[in-house]
Amino acid sequence: MSSKQQLLSPDPPLRVACVGGGQLGRMMALEAPRLGIAMTFLDPGGIQCPCAQIVPHDRIVKGGLKDADQLRAIAQNCDVLTVEIEHVGVEILQELETSGVNVQPSARVLTIIRDKYLQKQHFASHGVPLPPFQVTSSVQEIQQAATTLGLPLMLKTRKGGYDGRGNAVLESNTEQAIQEAIQKLMPTSDQQQPQPQENLDIYAEGWIDYQCEVAVMVVRSSNGQDTVSYPAVNAIQQDSICRLVLVPVRNVSMDVRQECERVAKQAIDSLGQGASGMFGVELFVTQQGQVLLNEIAPRPHNTGHYTQDACAISQFENHLRGICGMPLGTTKLITEAAAMVNVLGAKSGTMADTLKSSNRAMSLPGAVVHWYGKAGCRAGRKMGHINVVGDSQEQVDAVLEELLALEGVPVSLMPGGKLHGSPLVGVIMGSQSDLPTMNAAVDMLKKFDVPYEVDIVSAHRTPDKLMDYSRSAAGRGIRVIIAGAGGAAHLPGMVAAMTPLPVIGVPVKTSTLSGVDSLYSIVQMPRGVPVATVAIGNATNAGLLAVRILSTSRPTLRQQMMEYQREMKEMVNDMSTKLTDLGSDEFLQQMDNKNKAVNV
């Protein structure tokens, strides 16, 4: 590993050769030219591969990913050699490395990762939290594992597994069940020929009853810079294929989210020298909130595609930066919320059906279509993906609702089993008797088209709900809380004590002290915990304040607020004209008549 920082070198360009010319290579190649990098690809499809549409054809080499001669050929004229898939001729890469080729990530790292059992062993020996596992190279050992680790048992092939292939669930410990599992994992072309009983390339993993699957993209530069991670995301699978990614991760606490990012970085750092570029890290969050490593991929990953549109620097650019020894780019989100939906070949296998979600996405706000240019379409094949970015989870979910339906992804797979789980503003009150006051806030949110939720949360009668609500709000996507209460009005202040979000307090008017009690109770908060207090009984202003707060990062909303202020001015100007036209006596009389008419 060189610890030198690589500078940009566009003329002549820095040459990166990539083993594999599928969609991952293609998306790298679409970012490379900006950085003055010229890419070459080795792919069995030759000029039929997705990369061939976007590079000159003298930079496409046709050949198998384990083909020694062709691997040597692409290595010959490059500055860096990388991979877009780990199932390649690693032994040849090792040999090339020895002869001086700059292989990133290194052959040693690829050797550890491509064999999932070696991968597990490596991480276990470095203290990375993992599900229990053991090697099972014979039927007998599988039976033993089922006893040690329990049933159901997850059996996996050590090498070559991908998108659910190479995984089998063992539900019972009979020899027949084991034979069936082996058959699923390593199908023989000849059904008559018996399965081998020994030297199986299989290992077993204890069953994890997880709450959700989380993915974290991690990047490391060969220049020795600190490892950085993108934010944790929900990686939602259907039939063992990634279907949907939600960003940032939903329905887990901030602590769990940080633990996911910590474990992911720990895992990649443990790989040491030669671990460069992007790594996709898949994790389980157990029902008890424990974070366990599932597996990693030494390259850009399907769960990181959202970075193309939700981050300033995508995983593809950061992969190139990392393997070339350039400084790493920022991994921060530049949008509040994002999602990615994979576009799979439709069940019918026709292009017309497969294109339905992408065609719809072209008209949906914040949706960006990424088509892979694969020749031919078949059911279940990854043909492209659609990224969605938005100012709120609610906005993203409104777009997802249509896309999931078109892609046949049931809403039940969403965290919490539903869409639209996360409006921007939470309106809560201590009692239903506060609703006539508080509804004016809801009216304003409706007027400005801001998604909201309304609930009763009493500090004194439902203290547990108060804590749950306050602590979960930010993680659910709520951005402002409006809380109304009267008398010993503790609700707004108590909520503010348990959330980092801005809390707006509405002092509800009381019969005993006209709401002065509520006002003092809400506004006189101690140093450290602010409540944004509005006038007694004036929930209209609470709604408007929530809109102003959200508008600090939403120019359209700011525009609408200016419109509203203009309307108010015009209303008062109209009254002024009427008053000066009619004179004060006549004006008062008309007001009086109007009030009488209303009261009849």
Add this chain to the structure above:
Amino acid sequence: MSSKQQLLSPDPPLRVACVGGGQLGRMMALEAPRLGIAMTFLDPGGIQCPCAQIVPHDRIVKGGLKDADQLRAIAQNCDVLTVEIEHVGVEILQELETSGVNVQPSARVLTIIRDKYLQKQHFASHGVPLPPFQVTSSVQEIQQAATTLGLPLMLKTRKGGYDGRGNAVLESNTEQAIQEAIQKLMPTSDQQQPQPQENLDIYAEGWIDYQCEVAVMVVRSSNGQDTVSYPAVNAIQQDSICRLVLVPVRNVSMDVRQECERVAKQAIDSLGQGASGMFGVELFVTQQGQVLLNEIAPRPHNTGHYTQDACAISQFENHLRGICGMPLGTTKLITEAAAMVNVLGAKSGTMADTLKSSNRAMSLPGAVVHWYGKAGCRAGRKMGHINVVGDSQEQVDAVLEELLALEGVPVSLMPGGKLHGSPLVGVIMGSQSDLPTMNAAVDMLKKFDVPYEVDIVSAHRTPDKLMDYSRSAAGRGIRVIIAGAGGAAHLPGMVAAMTPLPVIGVPVKTSTLSGVDSLYSIVQMPRGVPVATVAIGNATNAGLLAVRILSTSRPTLRQQMMEYQREMKEMVNDMSTKLTDLGSDEFLQQMDNKNKAVNV
């Protein structure tokens, strides 16, 4: 023009041919594959042109942009023919259109635009506000124009002008001065040969003493959908070349910004059928705040490059969507602030010097490098650009500071002549006597690293300043205002009446009524204008509330707030441990001693 909506068609791909294979074509070609579009380019550089690095070479045709045979060749196998520059063989495109080729934008539209005098005439006849102009095809007519329109007079060639070439300023009306101007506009290869005196392809424009130059990117689809615009931006020139773009536009009022976007859309709509794809619209804002059209370009434009990183759908994608008749993509910003800096060939003409700003940008947060892959480097040549995105103008400006220095762009060219003009929070107070209270807010903003400004603005003693401050704050980039006042504390409410931003009011404690007067004055605002009021004298909470408000769109800040809350908890827990350890008497005594020590 077809009014049919085009669907995605990746297999076989939709074929778009483009006249010109420079950086604009290249940036289109980098977005096309995602949409299943295959592009072909005609360029005199052939496979040396920037586009040749990113498409197979059977899709590069070598030839002049007015070469009839080659134009016919690229038109032959395409679904849509477009341009990346307007100085092309429009007559041939007209002929191709007649024979059934789908030219977008149409030859008629290109004919109007490429001749700047025809362009002016067209817009004038459609009521688009313009500087005064007249055709001046002889020296005599130039002299007449100088009398009618006054001096200095701007002379421009009707065709072929670009990046300041084709413009000359006439300072005096002598024949010598005019001859010199003509020489500058239409240099003859032979210095001995006299300049022509008649049939000059020149027109004159009245001199505009503008406040700033603004650009608006406008897009129209050939499917008949409504025209939409990206937000107005500052287009800052140096030596007549675009150097810097700031997004959204700074130092103009919201009204002027809207007028810029209105004029830009009006201009493009006036072109009628055949006006499709992107249009770059350059505008002047006069010292009086009037918006005048300068000129337009019928294609993606340098002032729209920021859309690659600051919008979900870039100008390049929207150009393709527009010319192909696909639905237009959203033109909203997805970041709060952005900028673009052009990377020009260094004065030394060496690549190493030219790369300095890009190499530095690789390590700057929010900076994205876009290199054009041009063969060879010479002083002043557009070699690439750097986009910068950020959560605030302040954040963007911190990055710009370094890039402008490296690119040799003086800070004096920035609006208002300075960087860091726009912090996120404005802290104001009615009097310097409020500062001891209000400084606690500043302390909190410092603690959380939030950029701020502090000033004295008195509602009763400086009412004009109050209005200026309130009305300009949002446009300058301020996102939250903290206002403190005591007694008849009108400042927070009056500010809130004149800004769409959230205003936090701090009631300053008074000697007469202990601040209850201030509290009532600030919190009891009428319906329609909210002030977020905190406890009497508690400016700490005002600072914290500002941080919570900004954190609604800044996850890192939210994280910091949670850390702060954790620290507070630990401090109280420490006290609790001490109290239970020492017992209350001993604890009180220690506190007492400590206070005595402080008071000595």
